[in-house]
Amino acid sequence: MSKRHAEVQRALEEFDVEVALRLVRGHARRGVVSDHTLEAYRTGLLQFFRYLQEQRLTVLGFDRLEAGLYRDTLRRRHKAATVIARLAPVRQLYRALQIEEIAPGDPFAEVVVAKPSDAPPRPYTPDEIRQMLTCPLTPTEETLLLLGANAGLRRDEMLKLTWGDVDLAGGRLRVFGKGKKERSVRISRSLRAALERLREATGKPATESRVLGLDTTHQLVYALEKIVARAHVQWRGVHSLRRAAGSRLHRETGSLQAAQKLLGHASIETTTRYTYHDETHDATVEDW
Incomplete structure (x- = not known):
């Protein structure tokens, strides 16, 4: 295990949001993350880390079943658009961890985020x-x-x-x-x-x-x-x-x-x- 991997793992064990944000920002799909988006990501990661602590779970030990349960928890508290927004940085985090070969997979890969009934009406084409x-x-x-x-x-x-x-x-x-x-x-x-x-x-x-x-x-x-x-x-x-x-x-x-x-x-x-x-x-x- 490299020194960087060890440092990232230790930071995630301590639920360090700033380290998680740097990972997400470093592997952003478009290469650019605005300050506004960064604050939205921080909010989503803070909520996710609080949930992990409350449930006595870890970032790297999180599995698909737990991912579905977390989505359901968000659904009970928020509207569909907010659920998607709160999960976006969490998905990005696991994508970054996969790229850096720190996590073996994405627990949210097969999790359907929005209920069909929550989907907004399609715009006119x-x-x-x-x-x-x-x-x-x-x-x-x-x-x-x-x-x-x-x-x-x-x-x-x-x-x-x-x-x-x-x-x-x-x-x-x-x-x-x-x-x-x-x-x-x-x-x-x-x-x-x-x-x-x-x-x-x-x-x-x-x-x-x-x-x-x-x-x-x-x-x-x-x-x-x-x-x-x-x-x-x-x-x-x-x-x-x-x-x-x-x-x-x-x-x-x-x-x-x-x-x-x-x-x-x-x-x-x-x-x-x-x-x-x-x-x-x-x-x-x-x-x-």
Whole structure:
């Protein structure tokens, strides 16, 4: 056994989180771990090490049965997204230990993390979004689609958006989300064009007027149902427009933090993957 292996084993026996973090960081798949992600990893490893101590288990003696029991413990305490986030650094740790030939295998290799019922609804695919946008639409319908699929707004955020919240010159939407938290969202080129057409069609509406002119969630859902039927795509719900926006931004930038900022999530744990932060995401959204 090498000196390094002996030092790592001793540190893991003492549940040294900083040593575990260095291992995870050193073998990160993308080679880059942001400070934000590192803190999320620290939280996950601290919880795992506390569990091991409570159960009188060890890192290197942990087996597949115990891995399943730990997952079930997390499920009882957290939502599916948090379970995945808390297990991510633990999986990365065992991967690093395998690479360095300190651990013989990954006890979580065959552990299914999320229950099927916990899986979020699928977002509309890029092809489905294109199909909906290319079918005959009113200015209101086009704007509704793009507020969800490009700007990533929630249903209530779409309904409450007023013309006073729209800054076409500055290319920004002022959005009030959960808990009345305010965020600024970049207006994409296609959304800007749709908003201009809608404003012209409604005859220069007052600043306090609602952009979509809809009063209830039922009206919003019904409006999207008609578009989906017209475009012959599968109904996935209004929220899947928002999921499509987040998925697209994450796919195109590789940045989970960019998607978090666009969608106004309070916690990055609502997502299941972590990556570097890309400050150029506003420019990406503007090009949509």
